[in-house]
Amino acid sequence: MTAELETWGMEEALGARMPPTLRVLRYHLYTYMRTWRSSLTTSFLAPVLYLAAMGVGLGSLINRHVGTVGGVKYLDFVAPGLLASSAMQVAASDSMxxxxxxxxxxxxxxxxxxxxxxxxDVLLGHFAWVTARLVLTAVTYLGVMAAFGTVRSPLAVLAVPAAILTGLGFSSVISAFAASQENDQGFATISRMGLIPLFLLSTTFFPLAQLPGWMHPVAYATPLYHGVDLCRMLVLGNVDWVSAGWDLAYLVALCALGAWLARRLFERRLVI
Amino acid sequence: MVSARRLFKHFEELVAVDHVDFDIVRGESFGFLGPNGAGKTSTMRMIACMSPKSGGELTVLGMDPETRGPDIRARIGLVPQEDSLDLQLTVLDNLMIYGRYFDLPKKVIGERAASLLEFAQLTERAHDTVEPLSGGMKRRLTIARALISEPDLLILDEPTTGLDPQARHLLWDRLYRLKSRGVTLIITTHYMDEAEQLCDRLVVMDKGKIAASGSPASLIERYSTREVLELRFPPDAGPSRNALAGIAERVELLPDRVLLYTESGDRALAEVGARGITPLTWLVRRSTLEDVFLSLTGRTLID
Known part of the structure; x- marks a missing residue:
C-alpha cells in the first residue's frame, strides 16, 4: 500500500517547491504512515495506564494516608510530571x-x-520529525489528563510547548550522542544510567522536598526536573514566574547546546 | 564533465587518494579499476560531493563541489557500494521518496518511476516491500532510484559486487543500455571483466595513485602481450624462473600458478614441453586487464 502523503496537506500548503528540511520531514511522515495505528494506540494507552495506575491507584493510597501532595491531590500532582517524562522518553527513543x-x-x-x-537539512528534518511526535504525545497526554480531571488552569495549554521543549532538549543531546556511536551498546547505558533515574528521581513522583538536602542541587541540575517543574506549574496554574523563567532558560540552553553538538557530530560522522 | 588535478584525500594518517589527475568527458563510460583500498571509493565520493577533498582541484559539471554541492548533486545519480534502500517501504515508495528529495513533483516522479521499474525489470514487484528482494533486484532498484532525477552523470561504486553471474550480466546489460542512451557513467570496480565490458576509458588505481590510464584495449596492448599461457603445478613443485627463461617475454610466478606472457601461447607451451616441464593443467588465453594490473603492480587485483 502506497502511503498517501497528500492527506497531510503538505503538497497543497507549500506548492511544488518544498524547503529541504520539510522534504526530510516528509520522509519521516511517509514511513510513519505505515505504523501509525499501533503507535497511536500506544501513545494513547500509555497516559491512560500511567494516570490510572500512578494517579488513581497509588494516589488513593497517598491521599488517604498522607493527604495532599504539594497542596493538591496526588493524581493532579503526578499527571504533569508524567507528561514531561513521557516527552523525554518519546524524544529519547526517536533519537537513539x-x-x-x-x-x-x-x-x-x-x-x-x-x-x-x-x-x-537532514538534521533539521530529524528534529522537525521529533517535534511532530512530541506534539502528538503532549496533546494526547493533555487530553487524557483533562478527561481525568487533572487540568486546573487554562495555562495548561502552555504545558504542550513546555513538554515539547523538554523533549527537544533530550532529543538534541541524544541525537548527537547517537551520531558519535559505533554500535547501540551506549543506548542501554543512557537508558539505565540516565533516563530511568531521571524518570524516577526528577520530582515526577514526589516533591523536591522529599529528597535529602544534598540531592537538591543534583535534581536542579538535571533537565527533566525543569521540564517537570514547568509543566506542573502550568497545569496546576500556580506559576512562579521567576522559577518558570529559569526552567525555560535551562531548557532553551540545553536545546541550543544539543543542536550545536548534533550539528558538529552529524557533520563529522556523515561527511568524511 | 569531471576534471581533477592533483586531487588529494587523506584520513588522518592514511593517504587515500594521492594527487591524481583525470578528465571525464560527456557521454563516455569511465572506470576506476583497482583492488580494495586503492582509493576508488574515496575518489568517487569526492566526485559525488559527499566527501570534501583534502587538496588539489576538482570540478564536477563545471562547478566546484566545495561551494555548489547541492547543485551538483541535483544532477548526479549515485549508486553506492552498500545499498541504502528503505527496506520496509515498497519498491515504488522507495522511488517516490527519493524523487521527493530532489523536490520533483509527484506526477513527474510517478511517470518516471513507471518507466524506470520497467527498465529495472521490477514492475511486478512495485508494490512489494524491498526487504525480501534478491541482491540483484536491490541493486537494480538502487540504479533505478539514482536515475529518478534524470541525472547527467551516473556514478556506480562497485555495482556488481556480491551478485551472482546471472545477476551481474543482467545489470551489465542495463548499464549498456544507459550508455547507449548517452548517460555518462563513472564506474569503480575491482573486477577486470566488468571494466573491460563497460568502460570506454579507465584508470588503473593502486595505493591512491593512478598507475595507468587509457582504453581497455590500449592498456592491454601497452602493458601486456597478446596471449598468456597459464600453467598449474602441484604445490611447491613449480619450475624455477631459470627453467622458464627465454620462453616468454615475461614470466609471473604466482602462488597457485605460473603465467607466461607471449605472442603465441601454443608456441610457448610447446617449448615448455620440450624442456621436460609437465604442468598439471594449462590454459592459453588472451591478455586481460588483470594482467595489466599484475604487470603494473606485481600483484593480483583480487587477493
Whole structure:
C-alpha cells in the first residue's frame, strides 16, 4: 500500500517547491504512515495506564494516608510530571536507534546526502520529525489528563510547548550522542544510567522536598526536573514566574547546546 | 564533465587518494579499476560531493563541489557500494521518496518511476516491500532510484559486487543500455571483466595513485602481450624462473600458478614441453586487464 502523503496537506500548503528540511520531514511522515495505528494506540494507552495506575491507584493510597501532595491531590500532582517524562522518553527513543539505523543499518542519511539535501537539512528534518511526535504525545497526554480531571488552569495549554521543549532538549543531546556511536551498546547505558533515574528521581513522583538536602542541587541540575517543574506549574496554574523563567532558560540552553553538538557530530560522522 | 588535478584525500594518517589527475568527458563510460583500498571509493565520493577533498582541484559539471554541492548533486545519480534502500517501504515508495528529495513533483516522479521499474525489470514487484528482494533486484532498484532525477552523470561504486553471474550480466546489460542512451557513467570496480565490458576509458588505481590510464584495449596492448599461457603445478613443485627463461617475454610466478606472457601461447607451451616441464593443467588465453594490473603492480587485483 502506497502511503498517501497528500492527506497531510503538505503538497497543497507549500506548492511544488518544498524547503529541504520539510522534504526530510516528509520522509519521516511517509514511513510513519505505515505504523501509525499501533503507535497511536500506544501513545494513547500509555497516559491512560500511567494516570490510572500512578494517579488513581497509588494516589488513593497517598491521599488517604498522607493527604495532599504539594497542596493538591496526588493524581493532579503526578499527571504533569508524567507528561514531561513521557516527552523525554518519546524524544529519547526517536533519537537513539532511529538515528543509528539511518547512519549505520539502513543508511537513510547517506541516501539523502547523495541528493541535493545537506547534513543540516537532514538534521533539521530529524528534529522537525521529533517535534511532530512530541506534539502528538503532549496533546494526547493533555487530553487524557483533562478527561481525568487533572487540568486546573487554562495555562495548561502552555504545558504542550513546555513538554515539547523538554523533549527537544533530550532529543538534541541524544541525537548527537547517537551520531558519535559505533554500535547501540551506549543506548542501554543512557537508558539505565540516565533516563530511568531521571524518570524516577526528577520530582515526577514526589516533591523536591522529599529528597535529602544534598540531592537538591543534583535534581536542579538535571533537565527533566525543569521540564517537570514547568509543566506542573502550568497545569496546576500556580506559576512562579521567576522559577518558570529559569526552567525555560535551562531548557532553551540545553536545546541550543544539543543542536550545536548534533550539528558538529552529524557533520563529522556523515561527511568524511 | 569531471576534471581533477592533483586531487588529494587523506584520513588522518592514511593517504587515500594521492594527487591524481583525470578528465571525464560527456557521454563516455569511465572506470576506476583497482583492488580494495586503492582509493576508488574515496575518489568517487569526492566526485559525488559527499566527501570534501583534502587538496588539489576538482570540478564536477563545471562547478566546484566545495561551494555548489547541492547543485551538483541535483544532477548526479549515485549508486553506492552498500545499498541504502528503505527496506520496509515498497519498491515504488522507495522511488517516490527519493524523487521527493530532489523536490520533483509527484506526477513527474510517478511517470518516471513507471518507466524506470520497467527498465529495472521490477514492475511486478512495485508494490512489494524491498526487504525480501534478491541482491540483484536491490541493486537494480538502487540504479533505478539514482536515475529518478534524470541525472547527467551516473556514478556506480562497485555495482556488481556480491551478485551472482546471472545477476551481474543482467545489470551489465542495463548499464549498456544507459550508455547507449548517452548517460555518462563513472564506474569503480575491482573486477577486470566488468571494466573491460563497460568502460570506454579507465584508470588503473593502486595505493591512491593512478598507475595507468587509457582504453581497455590500449592498456592491454601497452602493458601486456597478446596471449598468456597459464600453467598449474602441484604445490611447491613449480619450475624455477631459470627453467622458464627465454620462453616468454615475461614470466609471473604466482602462488597457485605460473603465467607466461607471449605472442603465441601454443608456441610457448610447446617449448615448455620440450624442456621436460609437465604442468598439471594449462590454459592459453588472451591478455586481460588483470594482467595489466599484475604487470603494473606485481600483484593480483583480487587477493
Amino acid at each position: 536507534y532511529p538515528v543509528m539505523a539511518a547512519i549505520k543499518w539502513i543508511r537513510t542519511y547517506y541516501a539523502m546526502l547523495a541528493t541535493p539535501l545537506r547534513v543540516l
